[in-house]
Each structure stands twice: as C-alpha cells, then as structure tokens.
Amino acid sequence: MRHAIEIDGLSKHYGPRAVLERFELFVEPGETLAILGASGCGKSTLLRCIAGLVQPDAGTIAVRDELGFVFQEPRLLPWLTVERNVAFAARSDVERARVKDVLELVGLTPAAHLLPKQLSGGMAQRAALARTLVRNPKILLLDEPLSALDALLRLELQTSLAQIVRETGSTAVLVTHDVQEALYLADRIVVLDGAPARGVLELDVPVPLRRSRTADLTDERIALLAALGIEGRVPKRSHRGLRVVAP
Amino acid sequence: MAKRPAALALSLAVPAGLLIAWFLATSLGGVKTYQLASPGDVARELGALWSNGLLWRHLAASIERVLLGFGVALAFAIVLASLVGLSRPIEAALDPTLQAIRSIPSLAWVPLLLLWLGIGENAKVTLIAIGAFFPIYVNLVAGIRNVDRKLVEVGQVLGLGRFELARRVVLPAALPSLLVGARIGLTQAWLFLVAAELLASTRGLGFMLTEGQQIARTDEILTAIVLLALCGKLSESIMRGIEARLLHWTDGLPA
Ligand SMILES: Nc1ncnc2c1ncn2[C@@H]1O[C@H](COP(=O)(O)OP(=O)(O)O)[C@@H](O)[C@H]1O
Ligand SMILES: [Mg+2]
Numbered sequence: 001m002r003h004a005i006e007i008d009g010l011s012k013h014y015g016p017r018a019v020l021e022r023f024e025l026f027v028e029p030g031e032t033l034a035i036l037g038a039s040g041c042g043k044s045t046l047l048r049c050i051a052g053l054v055q056p057d058a059g060t061i062a063v064r065d066e067l068g069f070v071f072q073e074p075r076l077l078p079w080l081t082v083e084r085n086v087a088f089a090a091r092s093d094v095e096r097a098r099v100k101d102v103l104e105l106v107g108l109t110p111a112a113h114l115l116p117k118q119l120s121g122g123m124a125q126r127a128a129l130a131r132t133l134v135r136n137p138k139i140l141l142l143d144e145p146l147s148a149l150d151a152l153l154r155l156e157l158q159t160s161l162a163q164i165v166r167e168t169g170s171t172a173v174l175v176t177h178d179v180q181e182a183l184y185l186a187d188r189i190v191v192l193d194g195a196p197a198r199g200v201l202e203l204d205v206p207v208p209l210r211r212s213r214t215a216d217l218t219d220e221r222i223a224l225l226a227a228l229g230i231e232g233r234v235p236k237r238s239h240r241g242l243r244v245v246a247p
Numbered sequence: 248m249a250k251r252p253a254a255l256a257l258s259l260a261v262p263a264g265l266l267i268a269w270f271l272a273t274s275l276g277g278v279k280t281y282q283l284a285s286p287g288d289v290a291r292e293l294g295a296l297w298s299n300g301l302l303w304r305h306l307a308a309s310i311e312r313v314l315l316g317f318g319v320a321l322a323f324a325i326v327l328a329s330l331v332g333l334s335r336p337i338e339a340a341l342d343p344t345l346q347a348i349r350s351i352p353s354l355a356w357v358p359l360l361l362l363w364l365g366i367g368e369n370a371k372v373t374l375i376a377i378g379a380f381f382p383i384y385v386n387l388v389a390g391i392r393n394v395d396r397k398l399v400e401v402g403q404v405l406g407l408g409r410f411e412l413a414r415r416v417v418l419p420a421a422l423p424s425l426l427v428g429a430r431i432g433l434t435q436a437w438l439f440l441v442a443a444e445l446l447a448s449t450r451g452l453g454f455m456l457t458e459g460q461q462i463a464r465t466d467e468i469l470t471a472i473v474l475l476a477l478c479g480k481l482s483e484s485i486m487r488g489i490e491a492r493l494l495h496w497t498d499g500l501p502a
Contacts, residue, residue, distance in 0.1 A: 051404050069404040075397050079419050079496040088415070089405050117498050135405075 002064060004029040004139055004171040005050060010059030011196075012045055019045045021196035023059070027139075032165055032172040034186035036179065041194025043175040047141045050173070065171070068137030072144040074124035076116040076131075082123075083112040086130045095134055102130040105164060122153040126160070133164065140165070140172040147177065158184055162211050183209055284466035289473060292466040306474065308450035309440055312368070313482075316375025317436040321429060323376070324383035332391030332421070333413050342388075349381045354442055361446070371443035378439030382431035390424020391417055423494055430486040437479050452478075 005027040012020040019042040027033050037043050048054040050061055051069045076085045086103060090096040103109050106126040116124060125145060132140065145161070146154045162185055165172050176182050182189050183205055191201035266286060272278045273285035280288065296302035327345070331338045356377055364370035394417050402416045444453020452471045459467035 053400055053403060067404070071397070071400075073397065075401045077398060077401070077416065077419070078498070079422070115496050117496065 002029070003027055003062075004031075004064050005173070006060070006062040007046075007050070008060050010046075010049060010061065011057045012042075012049060012054065013057055018196040020049070020056070020059075021198075023197060025190070025199075027171060027173060029064070029171055030169060031187045032174060032185055034174045034176055034182035034189045035192060036176060036182050036189060037192035037197070038194055039177065041192050042197030043192060044143055046192075046197065047143050047173065047175055051141055063139065065138035066135065068132035068135060068140050068170075070129055070132050070140065070142045070145040072147055074116070074119075074121075074128040076119075076124055076127055078116050081113050081115055082108055082119070082127045082130075085116070085127055086134050089131045089134045091135070095136075098134050098136070102133045105133065105167075106130045106160065121149055122157060125149060125157065129161075129164070133168070136168065138170055140170050140174075142172060142174045144175050144177065146181065154178075154181070161185060166211075184211065184213060186210075281463055281465060284464075284469050288466040289469045292470045293473075296470065305451055305455055305471075306478075308448075308454075309444065309452045310478070312371050312375060312443070312451065313433075313436045313440050313478075316372045316439070317379045317433055319372065319376040320379035320432055320436070321383060324380050324387060324428070324432070325425070328384045328387035328391065329413070329418065332388045333409075333417065345384065349385070353378050353439065357442070357446060366447035371440075371448070374443045375436050375439045378442075379432040379436040382435055383425070383428040386424045386428025386431070387421060390421035390428075393424070394420040423490075423497060426486070426490045426493065430483065430490070433482050433486055434479065437475065437482065441475065 003026045005025070007023060007025040010020050010023040010025075011018070023046070025046075035043050035046070045054060047069070049056045050063065051067055053069075076082075077088060080088060083099060083103065087096055087099045090099060100109070100112075103112055106129055108123060108126050108130060111119065111123055111127075114123075116127070119127065125148075129145070142161075146157050149157060158181055164170075165185070172185075174182070174185055176185075186205055187210060189201075189203045189205060190199045191203075192198065193200040269283075270286050273280070273283060273288075284292075293302065296305070327341065331342050331345070353374070356374060360370040360373055364373060398416055398420060399412060402412045407415065440451070441453045441456070444451040445457055448454040448457075452475050455467055455471035455474075459465065459471065
C-alpha cells in the first residue's frame with residue numbers, strides 16, 4: 001500500500017543545531033499517528049517541514065493528498081467573523097457551500113457571526129478546526145491543537161476530534177505532549193527524542209484502547225508511561241505491542 | 248463618540264477657564280484691543296463673516312485644500328508603503344530615498360514648489376500632501392512589517408500566493424496602523440495648510456491670519472485661530488470615529 005506521507009532522509013539545522021537528521025517516517029492512509037516527545041525535540045519542525053512552512057536542508061517528503069494544518073493557537077483573523085474565518089479557506093463554490101456544514105460539525109453554528117475576540121479558547125480552536133476542514137483535506141497535521149486548552153475542554157475537543165477524523169476518514173498526524181490524548185486518539189504512537197529528533201519508541205495502540213477512555217491502565221499503557229518516565233532513555237526490553245524503533 | 252458626562256464636563260473645564268481668563272484680561276482693560284481682541288470682538292467678527300458669506304468662503308477654501316492634499320498623500324502613501332512593506336527589493340530601492348526626503352524639514356520645499364508650480368492651488372496642495380504623506384507612509388510600512396507572522400503562516404498553509412497573502416492577510420492586519428498614520432497625517436495637513444496659505448493666498452484661514460496681521464486686526468487673527476482649532480478638533484474626531492467603526496474587531500474596543 002502506498003503511504004499517505006513518506007519522509008526520507010529529512011534534515012533540518014538551525015545554525016549549528018541539528019533538529020532533524022536523516023529523519024524517516026511513513027504514515028499509512030487513514031491512520032491517526034500521534035507523535036509524542038519532550039518540548040523542543042523537533043515535533044513542530046517536522047510538521048512544518050511536511051506543510052512546507054519550513055524549507056528542509058535535505059531529504060524528501062512525499063505527501064499523497066491535500067494537507068490541512070491546525071496550529072496550537074487558533075490563529076483566527078481577528079477582523080473576520082467565525083463564519084468568514086472558515087470561509088477564508090474556501091476556494092470554490094463547493095467549498096463555500098460547506099462552510100455551514102463544518103460549523104455545524106464543530107458545533108459553532110450559533111457562534112457563526114461572532115468575532116474572534118468574543119470567543120472562548122475552546123470555541124476559537126473549534127473555529128480553527130472548521131477552517132481547516134472546509135477544504136475536506138485527506139491529511140490533517142495537528143500541532144498540539146488542544147494543548148492551550150484547560151483539562152475539561154481538552155477532553156471535550158478530543159472527543160470531537162476523534163469523531164471528525166472518523167467521519168472524514170482522514171489520515172492524521174497529531175503532535176501532543178499528552179500521553180492519554182495520544183492513546184485515546186491514535187492508532188499508532190511514535191515517541192521522539194530530541195536534538196536531533198529520532199524515533200525512540202513506537203507503539204501500535206491495541207484496538208480495544210482506541211477511542212476509549214474507560215479502559216484502565218493496561219499493560220501497554222503502563223509500558224508506555226514507564227518508557228516515557230525514564231526521561232528519554234530507551235527501554236531495554238521490548239514490551240508486548242511496544243517495539244524499540246531506533247535503539 | 249459618546250463620552251460619559253463627567254469626562255465631558257472635565258474635558259470642557261480647561262477651555263472654559265481659558266475663555267474666562269481671556270474675557271477678564273480684555274474686559275478689565277489690562278490688555279489693549281490692538282494686542283488682543285476680546286471674546287466679544289471675535290464673536291462679532293464671526294457673525295459678520297457669517298452674514299457676508301466670507302466665513303464659508305475661507306473655510307471652504309481651506310477644507311478643500313486640506314482634503315485634496317490629504318487625499319493625494321493617502322493615495323501615494325498607501326501605494327508606496329504597500330510596495331515597500333511587502334517587497335524587500337522595492338524597500339531596498341525606495342526606502343532610503345524616502346527616508347532621506349523625510350528628514351528634510353518640509354517647509355524647505357516651499358521655494359522649490361513656488362518656482363515649479365507658481366503660487367496657485369497646485370503648490371499649496373502639494374505642500375500639504377508632502378506634510379501629510381510621511382506619517383501615513385511610516386506608520387503603514389511599520390504596520391505591514393509588524394503583522395503577526397502566525398497569521399501569515401495561516402495563509403501559507405492554505406497555499407495563498409504573495410498577492411493573495413497581501414490582500415487578504417497582511418494589508419487588513421495593517422489597517423490599524425494605516426488609520427493611526429492617517430489621523431496624524433490629517434493633523435499635519437492642517438499644519439501645512441496654514442504654512443501654504445500664509446505664503447500666498449487670497450482665501451482661506453491662513454489668508455485671514457496674514458490679512459489680520461497686515462491691517463492689525465487681532466479679532467480677525469483670533470477668529471482664524473479659533474476656526475483652525477475647531478477644524479483640527481473636528482477632523483481628529485472624525486478620524487477617531489472612522490477608526491472605531493473600522494476597528495471594532497480589535498481587542499481594545501468593545502464590540
Ligand atoms: N525558527 C527557528 N530558529 C531557530 N531555532 C528554532 C526555530 N524553530 C525551532 N527552533 C529550535 O528547534 C528545536 C525544535 O523546535 P520545535 O520543532 O518547535 O520543537 P517542539 O515542537 O518539539 O517543541 C528547538 O530547540 C527550537 O528552539
Ligand atoms: Mg511544538
């Protein structure tokens with residue numbers, strides 16, 4: 001099967017500092033991949049390279065479908081209403097006709113005529129999500145989209161996000177620093193270690209755990225949490241469903 | 248703009264005090280009329296100008312010059328600032344020259360303008376435009392430069408080209424800076440209007456000042472000054488009204 005995203009030999013330096021060095025990543029069509037890693041390890045740089053916001057020094061990035069990008073902050077244009085912010089991304093009459101639908105999908109229909117300054121953080125982030133969804137991109141790049149929200153709201157939006165990804169059948173790459181969020185939303189988790197970023201751990205989230213909050217801390221969760229607990233060090237042995245990618 | 252009554256009363260206290268002081272100074276005989284006309288003289292002069300139609304003639308002449316000069320300045324400043332703000336090569340080509348021109352005290356242009364354009368309307372409007380241009384230009388360039396890069400990235404991930412980015416993200420985001428520049432520019436326009444009309448004119452508020460001086464009529468001079476103050480204040484209020492209307496989306500003002 002062709003990959004939705006293929007990254008090979010990707011390198012990016014800022015001055016003498018290597019953030020990405022011959023980095024490799026493949027994303028399957030339709031999967032939700034969560035990328036976990038300490039702050040500053042290069043997660044955003046990776047996504048920004050994929051989105052073309054950052055020019056890599058070397059390497060190839062192949063993206064098979066249209067991309068949508070959601071930033072950590074809503075980044076709404078403050079002079080446009082919610083509805084116009086969403087319509088901002090529309091390129092055709094077909095997409096303009098979708099504006100109302102995506103507002104409905106993210107639950108913002110009643111707020112369509114509000115200005116960004118009148119929105120709560122959660123509403124603003126929903127609007128940003130709607131703006132991305134209006135083009136119906138097949139691949140979503142999500143750079144800590146929920147990190148700025150407080151805990152309850154984050155849970156609520158995780159649920160919305162899971163539903164949207166499922167309904168649209170998108171491929172998603174979700175950067176997060178929240179292990180629970182990764183376990184809840186992702187089919188697969190890659191843990192990065194920094195400077196330069198490399199995958200130190202990869203986990204296929206067992207099917208019963210996906211989109212479920214009720215599951216208690218099963219072996220896999222404990223294993224992952226333990227692995228993350230050993231600050232950046234790679235666990236010596238492989239757990240079930242947990243394999244070391246780059247020892 | 249609706250001010251609260253207390254604030255309005257407070258803001259009127261100082262002008263009222265000045266008026267009383269002026270009245271007392273002239274009525275108690277401390278100051279001679281040929282040095283300073285009394286408020287009553289000024290009111291009489293205003294009434295006379297009103298009834299013989301000269302008031303409107305002078306006002307209209309000045310307002311027309313200010314609006315023309317300001318309009319020309321606004322158009323040039325928007326075009327040049329957009330080019331300079333959006334394109335590094337154009338900035339490298341134009342900005343040093345414009346900065347050099349800006350550092351020339353604008354009144355130094357007067358002799359040249361008189362030689363080139365004569366003493367007609369064109370010279371006056373050009374001088375006013377020069378005065379109004381730079382505040383608008385400088386503010387808009389700074390506004391474009393300071394546009395939040397994060398908003399620009401939103402346009403970039405949506406695949407907008409340079410032109411679309413400028414039209415849909417950068418220029419709207421720079422609107423507050425443009426309006427601040429325009430407000431300062433309009434104040435400058437009034438300043439340069441007086442300079443232009445003092446030099447050579449047969450109508451206008453600046454002409455009233457020169458005429459008043461030549462025939463030693465302080466009531467006429469003070470009338471012109473009062474009218475200039477009112478015009479300046481009025482244009483400032485209008486500009487602030489426009490700002491409030493166009494910038495209701497900024498975080499500072501209530502919706
Ligand atoms: N534009 C930039 N210029 C210089 N250094 C940068 C830039 N962007 C990111 N970095 C550096 O690259 C490293 C990785 O950053 P980033 O990808 O944002 O990390 P993460 O998203 O994992 O927190 C950090 O050390 C950061 O300081
Ligand atoms: Mg980041």
